[in-house]
Amino acid sequence: MFARRKQETPPQAPGPAEVGASEALPVHLEATGVGKHVDGNVLLAPVDLAVSSGECVVVRGENGSGKTTLLRILAGTLEASDGTASLDGEPLDERDPATRARVAALIGYPTAYRDLTVIDHLVLIDSTWGGAIGTADQRADDLLVSLEIDHLSERFPHELSSGQQHLFHLALVLFRPSRVLLLDEPEQRLDTHKRGLLTEILLARKAAGAALVVACHDPAMTEAIADRVVDVVAP
Numbered sequence: 001m002f003a004r005r006k007q008e009t010p011p012q013a014p015g016p017a018e019v020g021a022s023e024a025l026p027v028h029l030e031a032t033g034v035g036k037h038v039d040g041n042v043l044l045a046p047v048d049l050a051v052s053s054g055e056c057v058v059v060r061g062e063n064g065s066g067k068t069t070l071l072r073i074l075a076g077t078l079e080a081s082d083g084t085a086s087l088d089g090e091p092l093d094e095r096d097p098a099t100r101a102r103v104a105a106l107i108g109y110p111t112a113y114r115d116l117t118v119i120d121h122l123v124l125i126d127s128t129w130g131g132a133i134g135t136a137d138q139r140a141d142d143l144l145v146s147l148e149i150d151h152l153s154e155r156f157p158h159e160l161s162s163g164q165q166h167l168f169h170l171a172l173v174l175f176r177p178s179r180v181l182l183l184d185e186p187e188q189r190l191d192t193h194k195r196g197l198l199t200e201i202l203l204a205r206k207a208a209g210a211a212l213v214v215a216c217h218d219p220a221m222t223e224a225i226a227d228r229v230v231d232v233v234a235p
């Protein structure tokens, strides 16, 4: 089991909106004419997108239209072939600590460790990123409660159902502080109730000042969280 970091003075426990909440500093993410092609194949036709603190842009489009490709470019893990993408006027590069400190992304499967439990993973993340309120265990518990998976905190990742695993993956991303949240189909594999919980958490993160870009196939969730919609058209 991962050794828990000890904290001497536990202040009050955080509320769900405060766990992983973004810092108060405003942020602006912008993509202008961003497109991607590889060996003559167009993965993403040029698209514009802009989002600031307290806003959510939902990216829609049919399967294969390029939503994940766009999110990868916005996360700084993929270089655009056309156009420019910037965060607060600076180029995005996931290798740059300045980008990593501001952007948290759920695109595909995050790294998980077979020998660490659910809560061990969160405490491990906390040892890197920390938090302002409460202890690491309190912060982790609070997020797990908000996702209604606190009863699974001592399970290993391979002991979770597919929907529970997805909630665990969401927890890994939501737990660390970030000013920008990029989520690729966060509603996948979740039942209606859990989609509602996730919607509440995303609205709380918006209210706390995060900028959100969410690729989403769920019309109800889109209606609830989106300030604007960007439709990606298949190349």
Ligand SMILES: Nc1ncnc2c1ncn2[C@@H]1O[C@H](COP(=O)(O)OP(=O)(O)OP(=O)(O)O)[C@@H](O)[C@H]1O
Pocket (backbone or CB within 6 Å): 038, 041, 042, 043, 044, 061, 062, 063, 064, 065, 066, 067, 068, 069, 070
């Ligand atoms: N490494 C790659 N090399 C070549 N083409 C790729 C590669 N990765 C993805 N593609 C293609 O790029 C296009 C866009 O893929 P992308 O995953 O961005 O779509 P998407 O909109 O997220 O799809 P979905 O809704 O199914 O998740 C698809 O046609 C896909 O086949």
